[in-house]
Amino acid sequence: MKRAHLSILLMASTVLGMSGAAQAQDVTLTIESWRNDDLAIWQEKLIPAFEAQHPGINVEFSPSAPTEYNAALNAKLEAGSAGDLITCRPFDASLELYKKGQLADLSDLEGMRNFSDVAKSAWQTDDGSATFCVPMASVIHGFIYNKDAFEELGIEPPATEEEFFAVLDKIKEDGTYIPMAMGTKDLWEAATMGYQNIGPNYWKGEEGRLALIKGEQKLTDEPWVAPFETLARWRDYLGDGFEAQSYPDSQNLFTLGRAAIYPAGSWEISVFNEQADFEMGAFPPPVQAEGDTCYISDHTDIAMGMNADTEHPEEARTFLNWVASDEFATIYANALPGFFSLSSTPVEMEDPLAREFVSWREKCEPTIRSTYQILSRGTPNLENETWVAAANVINGTETPEEAAKRLQEGLASWYEPQQ
Amino acid sequence: MAAAKKPVRWHIAVFLAPAVLIYTSVMILPLFGTLQLSLFGRGESGLIFVGFDNFRTLLFDPRWSASFWNALWNNTWFFIIHMAVQNPIGILLAALLSNPRLRLRGFYRTAIFVPTILSFVIVGFAWKLILSPLWGVAPSLLDMVGLRSLFEPWLGKEEYALTTLGLISVWQFIGIPMMLIYAALLSIPEELLEAAECDGITGMSQFWKIKLPLILPSIGIISVLTFVGNFNAFDLIYATQGAMAGPNFSTDILGTFLYRTFFGFQLQIGDPNMGATIASMMFLIILVGVCIYLFMIQTRLRRYQF
Numbered sequence: 097m098k099r100a101h102l103s104i105l106l107m108a109s110t111v112l113g114m115s116g117a118a119q120a121q122d123v124t125l126t127i128e129s130w131r132n133d134d135l136a137i138w139q140e141k142l143i144p145a146f147e148a149q150h151p152g153i154n155v156e157f158s159p160s161a162p163t164e165y166n167a168a169l170n171a172k173l174e175a176g177s178a179g180d181l182i183t184c185r186p187f188d189a190s191l192e193l194y195k196k197g198q199l200a201d202l203s204d205l206e207g208m209r210n211f212s213d214v215a216k217s218a219w220q221t222d223d224g225s226a227t228f229c230v231p232m233a234s235v236i237h238g239f240i241y242n243k244d245a246f247e248e249l250g251i252e253p254p255a256t257e258e259e260f261f262a263v264l265d266k267i268k269e270d271g272t273y274i275p276m277a278m279g280t281k282d283l284w285e286a287a288t289m290g291y292q293n294i295g296p297n298y299w300k301g302e303e304g305r306l307a308l309i310k311g312e313q314k315l316t317d318e319p320w321v322a323p324f325e326t327l328a329r330w331r332d333y334l335g336d337g338f339e340a341q342s343y344p345d346s347q348n349l350f351t352l353g354r355a356a357i358y359p360a361g362s363w364e365i366s367v368f369n370e371q372a373d374f375e376m377g378a379f380p381p382p383v384q385a386e387g388d389t390c391y392i393s394d395h396t397d398i399a400m401g402m403n404a405d406t407e408h409p410e411e412a413r414t415f416l417n418w419v420a421s422d423e424f425a426t427i428y429a430n431a432l433p434g435f436f437s438l439s440s441t442p443v444e445m446e447d448p449l450a451r452e453f454v455s456w457r458e459k460c461e462p463t464i465r466s467t468y469q470i471l472s473r474g475t476p477n478l479e480n481e482t483w484v485a486a487a488n489v490i491n492g493t494e495t496p497e498e499a500a501k502r503l504q505e506g507l508a509s510w511y512e513p514q515q
Numbered sequence: 516m517a518a519a520k521k522p523v524r525w526h527i528a529v530f531l532a533p534a535v536l537i538y539t540s541v542m543i544l545p546l547f548g549t550l551q552l553s554l555f556g557r558g559e560s561g562l563i564f565v566g567f568d569n570f571r572t573l574l575f576d577p578r579w580s581a582s583f584w585n586a587l588w589n590n591t592w593f594f595i596i597h598m599a600v601q602n603p604i605g606i607l608l609a610a611l612l613s614n615p616r617l618r619l620r621g622f623y624r625t626a627i628f629v630p631t632i633l634s635f636v637i638v639g640f641a642w643k644l645i646l647s648p649l650w651g652v653a654p655s656l657l658d659m660v661g662l663r664s665l666f667e668p669w670l671g672k673e674e675y676a677l678t679t680l681g682l683i684s685v686w687q688f689i690g691i692p693m694m695l696i697y698a699a700l701l702s703i704p705e706e707l708l709e710a711a712e713c714d715g716i717t718g719m720s721q722f723w724k725i726k727l728p729l730i731l732p733s734i735g736i737i738s739v740l741t742f743v744g745n746f747n748a749f750d751l752i753y754a755t756q757g758a759m760a761g762p763n764f765s766t767d768i769l770g771t772f773l774y775r776t777f778f779g780f781q782l783q784i785g786d787p788n789m790g791a792t793i794a795s796m797m798f799l800i801i802l803v804g805v806c807i808y809l810f811m812i813q814t815r816l817r818r819y820q821f
Binding site for chain 2: 187340487509
C-alpha cells in the first residue's frame with residue numbers, strides 16, 4: 097500500500113517535473129532583418145509553418161528599414177540587445193560581424209550540407225574555413241523579353257551572341273519596338289544588368305572570378321575586356337537619349353510594351369507581372385558559339401545567421417536547420433518569385449517566368465558577381481568603378497581597353513595579389 | 516566726485532545665452548569634432564592619431580587627389596555659372612521690377628521668387644522629368660519650334676550635365692539676388708536720382724553711373740552668399756544624379772564626394788576619417804574664400820552716406 101502510494105507520488109512528481117521542463121523550453125526567438133517588405137510573408141506563411149512542427153519555440157520577425165539596418169544592427173549588437181537570429185547581407189558587412197565575434201560559426205550545422213560552395217561563398221571567411229550564415233536566396237541575371245513582340249516579328253529567343261545581335265537588328269529594322277530597354281544614367285544598370293549579366297560567359301564563371309581574386313588573371317586580360325566590347329555594341333540598340341534614361345524609365349519602357357528586350361535581374365519578376373499586360377519570356381545570356389558551356393550570374397543576396405550571444409543557441413540552430421530545409425525554400429521562393437532558394441535540391445515554383453530563370457541552373461554553371469567578394473574592400477571601390485566604366489563604354493566616352501586598364505590600375509593600387 | 520557706476524548689463528548675456536549655447540552645441544562643437552576626426556585614422560587597434568596624414572593622402576595620393584581636384588573644379592565651375600548667369604540676370608530683373616512704370620510688379624516678383632522656396636528634391640525631380648528624352652516636355656517643345664535636332668540627353672552627357680545642373684540651380688535661386696538688389700535699388704534716395712536727372716544723366720547711363728555703384732555692396736554680399744552656398748552644395752546633385760554623380764563623375768562636387776566617402780556607398784564601406792578630412796578641406800576653402808572677400812573687397816567698398 098505504502099509502496100503504491102510512493103510510486104504514484106514519484107510518477108506524479110516526474111510528470112509534473114517534465115511538464116515544468118516543457119514550459120521552460122518554451123522560448124521566443126527574434127529575427128533581425130532589413131526586409132520589411134516581407135513582414136506579411138513571415139508572419140502568415142513561414143513562422144506558422146515552423147511553429148506547427150516545433151512546439152515550444154516561438155519566432156518573432158522584427159524588421160527595420162533597409163537603409164537603417166546596418167547601423168541599427170551594429171548598435172544593437174554592441175549594446176547586447178540584438179535578436180537571436182540575424183539576417184545577413186552578403187560579403188564584407190557580415191564578415192565584419194563574424195570577425196568581431198558577433199555572429200556564431202555555423203560550419204557544422206547539419207543543414208549546411210544542402211548548399212553548394214558557391215551558395216555559401218558570400219557568408220564565409222576568405223579562406224572558406226568557416227561559414228556563419230545559412231544562405232536563403234539569390235537573384236539570377238538574364239534577359240526578359242516581350243513574347244508578343246517576338247511572335248509578331250517572327251523571331252526566336254537567341255542562344256548565341258550572333259543570334260542575339262541578329263534579333264536586335266531585326267527589331268531595329270522593323271522599328272515598332274526599341275530593341276533593348278536600358279539606360280546609363282543610373283550607372284548600376286550598365287554594370288549589373290550589362291557587365292555582370294553577360295560577363296560570366298567570357299570569364300567562365302567561377303574559374304575567372306577566383307583567378308582574379310588570386311591574382312592569376314587581370315582585368316586587362318581578354319575575358320574581362322570582351323564583355324565591355326560587347327556592351328559597346330549594345331549602344332546602337334538602346335532607345336533615343338539612353339544616356340539620360342534612368343532605371344525606372346527602363347522598367348516603364350519595357351512594361352508599357354515599347355521595348356522588346358529587357359536586360360534583367362530576376363527581382364523584376366513580381367513587379368513586371370503586375371505591370372505588363374503582355375506575355376513575358378526569358379532567356380539566359382547568349383554564349384559565344386553554339387554548344388559552349390553557359391554561365392549565369394546566380395548572385396547570393398540574403399542569408400540568416402545566429403547572434404553569438406544568444407541565450408537559446410540550441411533553438412536558434414533548430415530554426416536555422418529549418419531555414420536550410422526544402423520546406424522553407426518552397427514557401428519562400430513561391431511567396432517572392434525572383435528570389436530563388438540557394439538549396440541544392442530544386443524547388444517547385446508556380447510562376448512561369450521564375451521557373452524559366454531557375455531552370456538555367458540545370459544547364460549552366462552558376463557564379464556570383466565578380467566584384468562582390470574581397471575585390472571591393474579598398475579605395476577605389478571596384479564595384480563602383482565598374483558602374484562608371486560600364487556606363488562610359490556604352491556611352492562611347494571610353495574604349496573597352498581604356499576602361500579595363502583604369503579598373504586594373506585602381507584594383508592593383510590597394511590589392512596585393514594584383515600588384 | 517564718485518564716478519557713476521555703470522550697471523552691469525546682465526540682460527544682454529542672459530538673452531544671448533540660449534542662442535549661444537544651442538549654436539555652440541550643434542554647430543561649433545561638431546565643427547571641431549570634424550576637424551579632430553580628420554587627424555585620426557583606423558589602425559590595427561582602433562583609432563590612432565595620424566596628424567595630417569589624411570590630408571597628405573587626399574592631396575597627394577594620385578587616386579584620392581584626382582577625385583578631389585575633379586570635385587573642386589566642378590564646384591568652381593558651378594560657382595562660375597552662378598556668378599556669370601544668376602547674378603547679372605538677378606540684377607537685370609531687379610532693375611526692371613524697380614521701374615515704376617511696370618505693371619503687375621507684385622505678380623512677377625512672386626512668380627520669380629517661388630522656386631527658391633521649393634525643396635531641392637522637387638526641383639531635381641521636376642527638371643529630370645522635363646529634360647527626360649522619353650517622357651519630358653523639352654524634346655516636344657523644341658520640336659514645336661523646329662529645333663528638335665538641338666535636343667540632347669543633357670543630364671546624361673559628360674560635357675553638358677554639370678552646366679545643365681548649374682542652370683537648374685540658377686533657375687531655382689535667381690529670386691534671391693533679385694530680391695536683395697531690388698531692396699537696394701528701392702533704398703536709393705529720390706533726390707539723388709533727381710539730381711542726376713538735372714545733370715542730364717538718364718536711362719541706361721543713370722543705371723550704370725548712379726545706381727550700380729550704389730548697389731555694389733549688395734552685389735558683394737550676394738557674391739559671398741553664392742560662394743558659400745555653391746561650395747556647400749550637395750542636394751541638387753544628389754537628387755538628380757545620385758551619390759555617384761554621373762556620368763563618369765562629371766557632376767561630382769565636394770559635397771557628393773564627402774557623402775560617398777563618409778557614409779560609404781553600395782559596397783564601399785564608409786570611412787569617417789577620410790570623410791572628415793574632405794569636410795575639413797571644404798571648411799578651409801570656404802573660410803579662405805570668405806576671408807579674401809572680407810579683407811580685400813569689402814574693405815575697399817565705400818559706403819555712401821546720405
